[in-house]
Amino acid sequence: MLYNIAMPSQLGSGAGRSDFASTQWSMVLAAKGDCASVAMGDLCAAYWRPLYAYVRRSGRSVEDAQDLTQSFFSRVLEKDYLQHVDPSLGKFRAFLLASLKNFMTNEWRRENAAKRGGSARMVSMEDMTRAEDHYSAGLGIAQSPDRVYERNWALALLERTTARLASEFAAAGKQRVFDALKPYLTGDGEARYSQVAAELGISEVTVRVSVHRMRGRFRDLLQQEVADTLADGGDSQAVEEELRYLLTAL
């Protein structure tokens, strides 16, 4: 049975969603009921692309990888699946990859694809195609399937967070400010605050303060996103460690 977790178009672009409902992995682990499956679907929506990248890097064709990813989601979102989840697995990142590996070795058969997810697509073809573009764009950098998965996980996290930040600015009618300031999210480098100040018609000091605030907000959102994927999202040290780990994955 499939759960109606989100519209397909939303599923494929978790980062582009407007509500960014906070769904916590700790909640999924605690509840394990119907609500948990819905929440689980939401989390999967945000992080399916690293899975696709892993499957591709493991040597599967585009078509196989698409089918396999779809089938995997159908399986993970089945009601009884979460009953067998071991809370000691900790991070959602580790859980998802362990589940996928298990699925690839034990459960998935190409001929079964139609029965499972082939007929009811969880991710739109358009998004799948975009995922393939994304995957091939990063090909020259990461190597092993596990590394590819982790790198794509970090990218998905950053993408989701930047999209949240952008939507907050847009909602406040500050799209232009965001566009002008976003390069400073990566540090100062050749900071030309005066130039940006002139472009936006505000003082240089205001630009500095805005950059500082924007970075602080970005960090808050990033921490929230990471916390949602941890078994104990309230543990700020665990969040910090996960962030540092992901930095090594890039």
Place this chain on the structure above:
Amino acid sequence: MAVSTECEKCGHALAGDAPLGLCPNCLLRTAIEAGASQALAPFLPKLRYFGDYELLGEIARGGMGVVYRAKQVSLDRIVAVKMMRPGLLASEAEIRRFYAEAKTAARLQHPNIVAIHEVGEFEGLHYFSMDFVEGPSLDALVRERPLSSMEAARYVQILAEAVQHAHAQGILHRDLKPSNVLVDAAGRPRITDFGLARPLEGDAASTASGTVMGTPAYMPPEQAAGQHDKLSPASDIYSLGAILYELLTGRPPFRGRNQMETVRMALEEKPAPPREVNPEVNREMEAICLRCLEKNPARRYASAGDLAGELERVLRGEPGPRAASGRVRRWRLIAAAGVLVALAVLAMWFAGRPHESRIAEPGVPGVLKQSPAISPQLSPPPAPPPQPHTTAKAAAKKKAPAAPPIASIGFSISPDRGAGYSQTFTLRFTDPKGAADIQTAEVAFSDPGANRNCAVFLDPDNGRVELQFNPSGGPGLRVSGNVGTLGRIENSICAVDLTEAAFKLHGDDLEVKLPVTFKQGFEGVKEVRSSAWDRKGASRVEGHRCEWVVGPPTRP
């Protein structure tokens, strides 16, 4: 096809999948540092500049110190600064211990030990600065998954050599654990936090007898019992065994519900054999690990050097007894004799073989060209008996007595033609009569006429290989790494696997094993050229072309 450029700020490869087109590495790092400077605030509200240092962010904090990433302004370099937390400086004993730590660690100069630069005090705050090592701790690495037996062996072998170096200078670490080992960008493990180290013969009063110091999960029973007078090099060997255990199984040998229970287990219980926890652990590695973890220090390895030697043997894939150290040493003598016999056989084989001739390329003085007809003979001779991946300097000390005479041509590469993205090349630099030893060499894969080339620099004296960071930008920043360490170095054109890379000396000749993976975007026919410099600074070898096609491997 993947198109990647480099981030102007950090030099990381920047692929088309970067969010908002921003470098993901800088994005995440800036966010982390933004938080670190916030975390710093409660402790050091007004301290951004600290003597010669500009504090950039907090890295870690322990019982008595906080470690910051900092910029040393006068030297314009990034360092780590460890300082006592304000408010914790009341006790003279603590200050004394802080200085003892820095003094002890500053005596250690070893590539696998984090070096101390400066110790000092600034407006009542005591600090010392050390190398800044960017990278995760072993703790963070293994938390994700256990390592393979060979990866674990390589790490602990390197650590054991570093610990042996410290022991030789009379220094014990006393708190070795995965979180005290940082893995740098080149994959090189480096021991840090000599917070509890003290000279072997030093001031016993600085550690009160009966007090348990250290980290229980990695602590030998004699330390868990608070018997500080019984600590010896064997205590550090136990901790190396505990690290090895965790790398192999993903968990420390003892893990109680609380620290007291862990201490009790360390005193009374035997650890579960690693293969029971992770069936994939190699039997020999299990035996080595359990021997380190013997309760009785006399039953452990006699020295960290012995442990390193035993791990090196496993890494070479050589069989060996799992018995007492005396037997190990005897076995080594036999093995060494075997190597000599094999070298003698090789020498005889070469003696009966005509030398390849040097053929000068017309019109280019000094350029040597290999005749295609003799390419099979120019391939390196059959591999000598397995030797450890080691630096040429170390190898030089063990120089084989009867070096086989090898072709007098200056440079050869094998394979010298073919196709593929990944290939392990064997380069051979031979020493013409009368020349000084080879000091550095360079090998470049380049498009004829194009501006892009993959240049690898070889520094056998220091066991290092280097890649130019921005190959099209002329000389400049290079990334470098030590051969035989875990990990790889890479730029936007290629990557070199350091784990498999090796320098070997055959008499005066240098052989380099170079595993290269070319990246997409660098496809096409490449010409391979090399040059080398001897100790007089003269370039004395140049040329030898061969063709390698970067692209999918072709089948003959």
